[in-house]
Amino acid sequence: xxxxxxxxxxxxxxxxxxxLAREAAHRFALxxxxxxxxxxxxRVALSGGTTPLETFHALASAPYLRSVPxxxxxxxxxxxxxxxxxHTDSNFxxxxxxxxxxxxxxxxxxxxVPCNAASVEDAAxxxxxxxxxxxxxxxxxxxxxxxxxxxxxxxGHTASLFPGFLPSGDGTHAVAGLRPAHASSFRVSLTPATxxxxxxxxxxxxxxxxxxxxxxxxxxEAPDPSFPASLVRPVRGKVHWLVDRAAAAxxxxxxxxxxxx
Ligand code: 6PG
Numbered sequence: 001x002x003x004x005x006x007x008x009x010x011x012x013x014x015x016x017x018x019x020l021a022r023e024a025a026h027r028f029a030l031x032x033x034x035x036x037x038x039x040x041x042x043r044v045a046l047s048g049g050t051t052p053l054e055t056f057h058a059l060a061s062a063p064y065l066r067s068v069p070x071x072x073x074x075x076x077x078x079x080x081x082x083x084x085x086x087h088t089d090s091n092f093x094x095x096x097x098x099x100x101x102x103x104x105x106x107x108x109x110x111x112x113v114p115c116n117a118a119s120v121e122d123a124a125x126x127x128x129x130x131x132x133x134x135x136x137x138x139x140x141x142x143x144x145x146x147x148x149x150x151x152x153x154x155x156g157h158t159a160s161l162f163p164g165f166l167p168s169g170d171g172t173h174a175v176a177g178l179r180p181a182h183a184s185s186f187r188v189s190l191t192p193a194t195x196x197x198x199x200x201x202x203x204x205x206x207x208x209x210x211x212x213x214x215x216x217x218x219x220x221e222a223p224d225p226s227f228p229a230s231l232v233r234p235v236r237g238k239v240h241w242l243v244d245r246a247a248a249a250x251x252x253x254x255x256x257x258x259x260x261x
Pocket of ligand 1: 047048049050051052079080081091150151152153154157158159160
């Protein structure tokens with residue numbers, strides 16, 4: 001069973017990055033509407049990097065700017081660079097500029113990672129407490145996000161889970177402070193346990209340079225720490241791969257998921 005034939009997993013190949021962003025915004029809006037129908041806030045965790053930016057711009061534009069019930073949306077981050085919010089590398093700063101500052105109505109909540117903490121490890125512990133308070137959880141519980149937007153790095157990383165620099169410990173932590181040697185900054189990341197508790201994961205993968213890593217991500221049979229994106233296997237959640245045609249250049253027909261039942 002490869003990653004795509006896992007129950008609850010789908011692949012949608014969009015014509016280009018713009019179509020991908022519009023599809024991602026559409027799924028965000030659907031999720032927000034469903035959460036409101038069920039009477040709870042829509043708790044979403046955003047990733048950084050460049051791919052999500054077009055989705056943020058789509059959400060800050062018609063029709064979503066007016067159709068999404070922003071007053072019921074709580075924003076969190078799947079990962080963050082341990083830098084000030086006004087630093088060019090800040091994922092919160094990027095989302096604030098591309099989306100949050102453009103919303104007509106204030107969202108229900110915005111919960112950035114506390115990058116002013118004394119250390120990246122302290123930031124992770126403080127963020128974990130922020131999540132547990134926002135989700136009204138006990139000290140050992142893992143938050144269940146409604147939606148987590150993830151990217152895919154060329155080395156198979158996702159969020160800030162990098163090969164060789166995965167969170168240690170027994171998997172009870174929801175958030176980890178990490179010091180990946182090659183990254184430009186220390187990182188705070190949701191752990192695989194939190195990613196895998198999500199109701200819905202949407203991977204956004206765009207561009208020809210992702211063709212090789214996407215093909216591997218979809219083909220991989222079992223969780224492999226050397227390819228962290230393969231660790232994302234929600235226990236009771238769906239995984240949607242939204243990719244553009246350039247990134248899907250090496251996706252064989254056989255890898256395509258059967259139509260959703
Ligand atoms: C980050 C992201 C990271 C990103 C991938 C893909 O903070 O950098 O969370 O995991 O999603 O590196 O980045 P691009 O979208 O820029 O290719």
